[in-house]
Amino acid sequence: MDRTAKRHGSGPGQALALAHGAFNVVGGLWPLAHLRSFTWVFGPKTDVWLQRTTGGLLVSAGVAQLAAATEPHGSAHARRVGLGTALTLLAVDLAYVPRGRIRPTYLLDAAMEAAWIAAWLRAPRTRRPAGTRRTRRIRRATRHTRTHP
Numbered sequence: 344m345d346r347t348a349k350r351h352g353s354g355p356g357q358a359l360a361l362a363h364g365a366f367n368v369v370g371g372l373w374p375l376a377h378l379r380s381f382t383w384v385f386g387p388k389t390d391v392w393l394q395r396t397t398g399g400l401l402v403s404a405g406v407a408q409l410a411a412a413t414e415p416h417g418s419a420h421a422r423r424v425g426l427g428t429a430l431t432l433l434a435v436d437l438a439y440v441p442r443g444r445i446r447p448t449y450l451l452d453a454a455m456e457a458a459w460i461a462a463w464l465r466a467p468r469t470r471r472p473a474g475t476r477r478t479r480r481i482r483r484a485t486r487h488t489r490t491h492p
Contacts, residue, residue: 371401
């Protein structure tokens with residue numbers, strides 16, 4: 344990858360942010376746009392408001408990932424959102440399928456969430472840009488400790 348691509352955030356992290364963001368947006372819109380087909384696949388729920396709330400939160404997470412993918416160092420933000428979302432959904436799937444609270448079809452979602460986690464953990468992490476807050480703080484601290492002749 345050339346320096347221009349690194350500077351503008353393109354690469355594996357950006358592609359992963361776009362793919363995972365789109366997956367979350369589509370997955371979140373499904374119960375909002377067509378609840379009947381969603382409940383046909385994943386089973387009826389007693390709390391429809393909870394399905395809609397979860398769908399809305401998934402759309403928000405996906406939009407955040409898509410927006411971050413276009414920023415120079417946005418893949419780090421998309422990674423945090425992606426890992427947090429995938430870990431949460433995986434935990435819910437694995438906790439409630441065995442208890443019979445949600446249908447076994449949620450294990451398909453669990454497999455996808457595990458794949459997203461693996462992809463994010465394998466993707467190269469972006470380095471912090473030189474002018475970040477931490478670097479400035481270190482520079483400022485060392486400036487006052489120098490001895491002058």
